[in-house]
Amino acid sequence: MIELENIHRTFQVGEQSVHALNNINLTINKGEYVSIMGPSGSGKSTLLNVIALLDQPSSGIYSLNNQIVTQLDDNQLAQVRRENIGFVFQFFHLIARYSAAENIEIPMILAGVPIQERKQRVADALLAVDLQQRATHRPDQLSGGQIQRVAIARAMIMQPQILLADEPTGNLDSKSGEGIIELLENLNQKQTTLVMITHDEALGSRAQRIIRLIDGKIV
Amino acid sequence: MRYIDVFNLAYRTVISHKLRSILTALGLIIGIASVIVLTSIGRGVHSYVLSEFTQFGTNLIAVFPGKTTTLGLSGATISTVRPLSLADAVSLSKLDSISAALPLVQGNARIEADKKQRRTTVLGVGAAVPEIWKIKVAQGRFLPKNEQANPRAFAVLGHKLSVELFAGRNPLGQRIRIGSDRFRVLGVMEKKGQMMGYDMDDTIYIPTAKALDMFDREGVMEIDLLYNSKIQLKQVEKEVKRLLQRRHGREDFSIITQDQMLKSMDSILNVLTLSVAALGSISLLVGSVGILTIMTIAVSERISEIGLLRAVGAERGMIFKMFLSEALVLSFIGGVVGIFLGIFIVQMIKFAMPVLPVQLAWFYILAAFIISLLIGVIAGVIPAIKAAKLHPLDALRAE
Known part of the structure; x- marks a missing residue:
């Protein structure tokens, strides 16, 4: 479902051009569990951002569900993200003034889902991440692990086929991190494609497939 | 969304x-x-x-003596303005479009009633005041009609003046002295209040001819005209102008319509x-x-x-x-x-x-x-x- 062909991504840093992705060819099938590993600066975040449609490759072809997405305009990209991709970030990115339930609701608001349906789906999502008691709590009233579970519930609320996680446990203690990984792996068992960046070997090796990047190349 | x-x-x-x-x-x-x-x-x-400005009625035109224009001549040569006379007012009132004319003279004089005195505004007016200025007579009646040229010495008191001079007594029929002349009180006007700081109730109304004598004036200060509201203002203005031009031989007067003023x-x-x-x-x-x-x-x-x-x-x-x-x-x-x-x-x-x-x-x-x-x-x-x-x-x- 994710097919990258000859993907290059170069950045201009001052007068130097940095080759962040160098001829990436990668296919990820539906329901796969892939971890992207590599030292910092190896281009793993850039690769995730390209897959996430947050960044456009300098050259190459990216097709998602057999649709070439490298040519889409900004609004179309937003729509593809909304419908196909869920995000889990290292720094959570919850909106501080909204409650857990409201944070989960946001992608549905953007997608124009009617309010009754939103309420029902938020309730289900809170149940799935075991936070039904925390629905009205704001992020500052939740622990790190709980915040990341809210973020996962938000990522999955539009039932995307792809879940992208950028160091999802990077800011958590090992116990909450373990819970988060189990939650993500559970989602993967329900046929969600899971792509996760990590530099934790133990974590990375749990995936079916490990992609190692060094200097923008898959090794 | x-x-x-x-x-x-x-x-x-x-x-x-x-x-x-x-x-x-x-x-x-x-x-x-x-x-x-x-x-x-x-x-x-x-x-x-x-x-x-409209409490004194609408559909009013005022005629003033003198033309407000600037001429390139010395003051002496142009001071040949003919004053507006009572006869002008009478003849204006006979126009079809004019329903009433009011020649006005204003001055200040001492009023005496019994032992009380008061200086107040004296308005020399015609019988048409209640009609033109929309001010009612509270007691008695207003100055009689058809006495423009040679009127009897009647006076009508403003509300405040009546209270000040007679303090509750009936002023009707009382004799008073305005300046050096004797008048008989014919009526008292209703309370009208102030207009732009000018107390309309602290006044006395006497016939215009008497006021002309009293203040030793040749002509009236202004003639207020009430025109028939069915006739166009422009038309009325034209008729008034034509009549006065004929009487005076030239345009030595100014017409100010209430309309202009209000506008x-x-x-x-x-x-x-x-x-x-x-x-x-x-x-x-x-x-x-x-x-x-x-x-x-x-x-x-x-x-x-x-x-x-x-x-x-x-x-x-x-x-x-x-x-x-x-x-x-x-x-x-x-x-x-x-x-x-x-x-x-x-x-x-x-x-x-x-x-x-x-x-x-x-x-x-x-x-x-x-x-x-x-x-x-x-x-x-x-x-x-x-x-x-x-x-x-x-x-x-x-x-």
């Missing part, structure tokens, strides 16, 4: 920063309220002045209202700068939130709408609260100072409300564009 959700999110964001939002809206609240209060005073003064008064007063509205708008401008400031700050402190929204599928247009509607919600709240505050202050002024003429100017209130929404749009657009233009990835990375 549904509009109701856009506004709901905007509203929730606005009330989540209560103090900040209140302070931001306060600028607009003060602006709108001051526009309302100032224009209410302007409108009040406007209708107060106009009613002062120029009206335009002056409209400028007054407009200029106080403009003064109030300065505070509106300041209020809008407040909204612009706060929206600019809001965008820069929520860059990472914008990144998140873009990542989970918000299009640029959605981000734009979200920030614009926040500015709109702020200005809407400011506008509504400002209108209520303004109306409240106007009511308080009415209550505390009943003499001060205030009148709610609904046109300006509506305009102020629309302007407040416009301010929201204008002040919100630039920050909203800035927010929408952010690249999702850069925005996400911002902390």
